[in-house]
Amino acid sequence: MTREELQDNILSILIDDFEFENPGLDDNLRDDHNFDSIDAIELLGKIEIMLGTSLSREEKEKAMGIRTINDILDYIEQLDVMRNNS
Amino acid sequence: MSCAIIPNPYIPSTLSMNRRVVITACSAITPIGYGKDAILESLLHGKSGVSPLRDDGLLTKHIHSKVFGSVDYPLAMDFKRHFRKTMGPVAYYACQVAKDVLEQSGLSQDFITSGRLGVAFGSTHGSPTVQRDIYKTFFNDLDSKFSSIGAVDYLRSMVHTTAVNITRMFGITGRVIASSTACTTSSQAIGFAYEMIKFGMQDAMICGGADEYDTTTVAVFDNLLACSVKYNETPHCTPRPFDANRDGLVVGEGGGAVLLEEYESAKKRGATILGEIKGFACNNNGGDLILPNLDGITATLRIALHDASLTPDQVDFISAHATATKMGDVIEAQAIEQVYGDKPWITGLKSYMGHTMGTCGVIELILCLYMMDQNFIAPTLNLEEVDPRCNMLRHTRELIDARSSIAAVQNFAFGGVNTCLLVKNGRDALE
Numbered sequence: 001m002t003r004e005e006l007q008d009n010i011l012s013i014l015i016d017d018f019e020f021e022n023p024g025l026d027d028n029l030r031d032d033h034n035f036d037s038i039d040a041i042e043l044l045g046k047i048e049i050m051l052g053t054s055l056s057r058e059e060k061e062k063a064m065g066i067r068t069i070n071d072i073l074d075y076i077e078q079l080d081v082m083r084n085n086s
Numbered sequence: 087m088s089c090a091i092i093p094n095p096y097i098p099s100t101l102s103m104n105r106r107v108v109i110t111a112c113s114a115i116t117p118i119g120y121g122k123d124a125i126l127e128s129l130l131h132g133k134s135g136v137s138p139l140r141d142d143g144l145l146t147k148h149i150h151s152k153v154f155g156s157v158d159y160p161l162a163m164d165f166k167r168h169f170r171k172t173m174g175p176v177a178y179y180a181c182q183v184a185k186d187v188l189e190q191s192g193l194s195q196d197f198i199t200s201g202r203l204g205v206a207f208g209s210t211h212g213s214p215t216v217q218r219d220i221y222k223t224f225f226n227d228l229d230s231k232f233s234s235i236g237a238v239d240y241l242r243s244m245v246h247t248t249a250v251n252i253t254r255m256f257g258i259t260g261r262v263i264a265s266s267t268a269c270t271t272s273s274q275a276i277g278f279a280y281e282m283i284k285f286g287m288q289d290a291m292i293c294g295g296a297d298e299y300d301t302t303t304v305a306v307f308d309n310l311l312a313c314s315v316k317y318n319e320t321p322h323c324t325p326r327p328f329d330a331n332r333d334g335l336v337v338g339e340g341g342g343a344v345l346l347e348e349y350e351s352a353k354k355r356g357a358t359i360l361g362e363i364k365g366f367a368c369n370n371n372g373g374d375l376i377l378p379n380l381d382g383i384t385a386t387l388r389i390a391l392h393d394a395s396l397t398p399d400q401v402d403f404i405s406a407h408a409t410a411t412k413m414g415d416v417i418e419a420q421a422i423e424q425v426y427g428d429k430p431w432i433t434g435l436k437s438y439m440g441h442t443m444g445t446c447g448v449i450e451l452i453l454c455l456y457m458m459d460q461n462f463i464a465p466t467l468n469l470e471e472v473d474p475r476c477n478m479l480r481h482t483r484e485l486i487d488a489r490s491s492i493a494a495v496q497n498f499a500f501g502g503v504n505t506c507l508l509v510k511n512g513r514d515a516l517e
Contacts (some may be wrong), residue, residue, distance in 0.1 A: 019167040034349070
């Protein structure tokens with residue numbers, strides 16, 4: 001999946017399931033969209049389904065530092081790299 | 087070195103031990119309507135809210151009772167996702183009626199978040215719909231590599247979900263009491279909230295209860311032979327409190343909230359006084375968890391009168407618990423006779439909507455406030471032939487024009503928990 005495709009998928013999830021209005025890639029998720037730690041857990045579940053793979057606890061914990069949509073995209077891309085290196 | 091006592095900012099330095107407590111807002115979602123106008127319309131015209139039991143694709147086919155007190159009209163409840171995500175159906179009801187009472191009250195945002203406003207709110211067992219979905223997911227997806235139980239499913243289903251979704255939505259920082267005692271859930275919530283304010287621990291409380299559409303509860307009572315089964319083809323003919331041909335209770339759903347405030351501050355800010363809580367009693371039968379107990383219930387009624395400093399002849403009418411079970415109505419009738427004789431009018435409001443479980447206490451209190459405001463007492467529906475064992479009371483068999491000053495709201499629960507609230511007409515409370 002290209003970064004563009006990934007971006008489209010994530011934006012669809014955020015708009016449809018999390019009811020984001022006019023999301024910007026560098027918006028602060030918490031301050032601009034009321035996105036909290038519970039939402040982060042829900043989003044990880046949707047990412048698992050999107051990627052067709054389950055995430056380990058360590059991988060999920062790494063997602064807790066995410067602040068923006070660009071961070072989400074970076075995180076998913078890095079998952080691939082981390083898995084290939086391990 | 088001296089040890090200074092750190093004052094608690096939420097508790098006044100001088101506790102006032104006997105403050106008056108008034109009701110300044112109320113709202114109910116019931117099987118006979120949402121809001122005062124719709125509910126009054128049903129009460130004044132003897133309209134029943136009992137409907138056929140809806141198929142849930144799971145338990146319905148095993149249940150003999152095919153009737154339910156349903157909220158079958160559309161409700162907007164258009165909360166933002168930020169709030170919705172932690173709410174099951176039961177919390178929707180709770181937050182909607184809480185929103186209504188806060189809007190009615192005119193309380194300032196500063197007060198709402200000050201810590202002097204608390205919440206006493208409950209449900210029978212949180213959200214059974216969400217709990218059922220969790221089990222469905224768990225058993226269906228046992229071999230799945232993805233976890234499909236939601237991160238918020240516990241928050242949506244837990245037993246105190248109603249109370250804390252209210253605090254979250256409105257930023258309330260005061261005390262939280264999440265009663266969960268089946269049929270006395272909301273009457274306990276109101277009673278405990280009354281005591282919180284009376285004894286100075288809080289200045290105001292949003293209190294009440296909610297319960298959602300749930301066939302599990304019907305199945306439980308059905309299994310105990312306590313549900314109505316003879317009127318499946320004519321739902322509006324059941325339940326039949328105190329009637330010789332009653333055959334059990336009808337489970338219902340709904341939500342209700344009242345705002346209780348300390349009298350002097352409510353009067354000072356010009357709040358509308360809908361009623362005054364004069365007394366409350368809560369005790370336990372100390373034994374069997376199911377069978378009604380004459381001594382326990384009689385004691386409850388007497389304790390409430392004592393708490394209110396009222397004599398039995400001062401009570402104008404009684405909203406009886408009156409579920410229409412065979413023994414429950416008889417024991418309640420005996421208790422009322424022992425304490426009150428045959429002077430007060432008796433009405434069984436569950437005849438209109440079935441037994442809304444954890445919500446019944448608050449809904450019945452709100453109906454009493456409406457009736458006192460409009461100077462009438464609604465009759466017990468379907469009371470065609472009074473059971474000879476219950477005929478020593480002054481039953482309300484047709485709509486009565488009556489100016490009432492004091493009403494009693496009685497509720498009794500599985501677990502042997504009994505409650506009684508004594509409420510004064512809002513007009514009289516101001517005198």
